[in-house]
Amino acid sequence: MPVITIISDRSSEDFFLGRLKGQILKACPNISIVDLAHNIGKHSVSKAAFILKNSWKHFPDGTVHLIGVDSESTEKKAHIIAEIGNQFFIAADNGLFSLVFENDIKSVIKVKIGNSTKTKVPALFEFGRIACEIVNGSPLNSFGDQTNEMKRLLAINPTFGDDYIVGNLIYTDSYSNAVTNITYELFNEISQGRAYRIYAGTSGYSINSLCLNYSDVEPGELLAMFNSLGLLEIAMNQGEISKLFSFTNETKIRVEFYDSQNS
Numbered sequence: 001m002p003v004i005t006i007i008s009d010r011s012s013e014d015f016f017l018g019r020l021k022g023q024i025l026k027a028c029p030n031i032s033i034v035d036l037a038h039n040i041g042k043h044s045v046s047k048a049a050f051i052l053k054n055s056w057k058h059f060p061d062g063t064v065h066l067i068g069v070d071s072e073s074t075e076k077k078a079h080i081i082a083e084i085g086n087q088f089f090i091a092a093d094n095g096l097f098s099l100v101f102e103n104d105i106k107s108v109i110k111v112k113i114g115n116s117t118k119t120k121v122p123a124l125f126e127f128g129r130i131a132c133e134i135v136n137g138s139p140l141n142s143f144g145d146q147t148n149e150m151k152r153l154l155a156i157n158p159t160f161g162d163d164y165i166v167g168n169l170i171y172t173d174s175y176s177n178a179v180t181n182i183t184y185e186l187f188n189e190i191s192q193g194r195a196y197r198i199y200a201g202t203s204g205y206s207i208n209s210l211c212l213n214y215s216d217v218e219p220g221e222l223l224a225m226f227n228s229l230g231l232l233e234i235a236m237n238q239g240e241i242s243k244l245f246s247f248t249n250e251t252k253i254r255v256e257f258y259d260s261q262n263s
Contacts, residue, residue, distance in 0.1 A: 001060055002135045006032045008068040008124060009086075012038040020124050027132035043070040045153070046249070049099035050171050052089075054229055056100075061086035064131040070094045079111040079126065080150060081140055088134050090127045094130035095153035096177050102155075112144040153249045158182050163258065165190055167232065168253040169201075169242075176240030180253045182232040191257050198224050199254040200234050207234070214238075 010016055012035070021033050036055055040047045048069040056065060064087070064184065071092040073079050082089045082097055082105055097105055111130070130143060158167040158181055168180035178200075198207040200222060211223045217240040223240060227233045234253060235241055245251075 001030060001032050001061040002028070003032045003034060004028075004128075004131050004135070005056075005059065005063060005065045006038075006068065006124075007036045007051055007066070008038050009040050009044055009070070010068070011040055014038075014210075016124075017123065020122075023125060024128045024132060027168060028130065028135050030130075031135060034059075034075060036196070039060045040069065045070050045094050045096050046099065047171065049096050050097070053100045056058075056087060056089075057085070057131055058085060062088075062135075063257045064088040064134055066124060066131055067091035067096060068124035068125040068127060069096070071127070071137055073113065073123060073126075075109075075195065077151075077201055080111075081109040081111060081130065081134075083140060088131070088140075088228070092123065093151050095151040097150060098152040098153055101201070102164070105146050105150075107146050108150050109140045110144045110147045113145060116253045131202045132255065146187070156181060160186065160190055162190070163256060165255040167253045168233075168257075169247050169253060172247065175235070176242040176244075177233050177235040177244050178247050178251070179227065179229075180232045180234070182253065182255065184226045184230040187226070187232065187255065190255075194224045194259060196255055198232075200241070201251045202246055202255065 021135040024031060024033060047089045048067055052065065052067060073092065078093045080091060080093045084101055084104060092135055140196045149254055154169050158165050165182055165186060170181045171179040173179065196208065207222055207224045211217065211225045214223065214235060214237045217223045217237050223235050223237060225233055
């Protein structure tokens with residue numbers, strides 16, 4: 001059964017999403033619709049990119065992904081379609097693709113603007129129509145012309161030296177755990193087996209060991225671990241650290257390494 005996924009910055013309780021799914025099911029009834037994420041923060045391109053980047057490879061060939069975030073079409077921001085790894089992606093040209101696929105994307109289809117109507121057609125409804133046509137066998141070049149031009153954004157990477165790494169909080173999950181852009185590989189490369197302290201933003205708290213489980217510390221205590229994505233995560237056992245410390249995407253997570261005898 002073909003699959004269509006949806007990411008949006010709308011509330012999951014918004015009638016708009018139900019209406020969208022109804023229109024999709026009418027146009028292609030033998031389809032499975034998967035909600036990847038909603039409520040991600042209005043116009044949050046970076047968060048949508050994080051979600052898509054870490055989920056799309058787990059879907060079968062032929063899946064069509066709709067990304068309805070910052071998706072209104074304008075003269076300077078077209079709608080685009082890409083095919084990567086036998087899957088299809090429909091979004092606005094807002095830089096999201098460059099964050100997800102980096103240099104793997106060579107060209108995209110710039111969707112032709114249809115005839116104007118007297119009423120506003122939401123972008124996601126257009127995405128839904130295109131998705132069903134793709135599922136039903138329409139070639140991508142039937143939607144517009146191929147182009148090498150699309151907006152590109154630079155991913156935020158950690159800074160580091162011989163004795164430190166400074167990363168950013170890039171995602172907060174539903175438990176309020178803070179996921180950073182510090183990878184397991186970078187941590188091991190800089191640490192060289194040395195002791196370390198991990199500083200959680202400007203809270204003044206530090207962590208000097210890594211956990212495998214949230215329950216490795218007492219309820220209410222801070223912990224750090226490398227999650228299933230291989231990214232450093234700061235959490236609080238049975239607590240909501242991002243809310244408690246008012247973490248944002250501007251929050252820095254600093255790791256300092258030192259020789260034990262100099263601690």
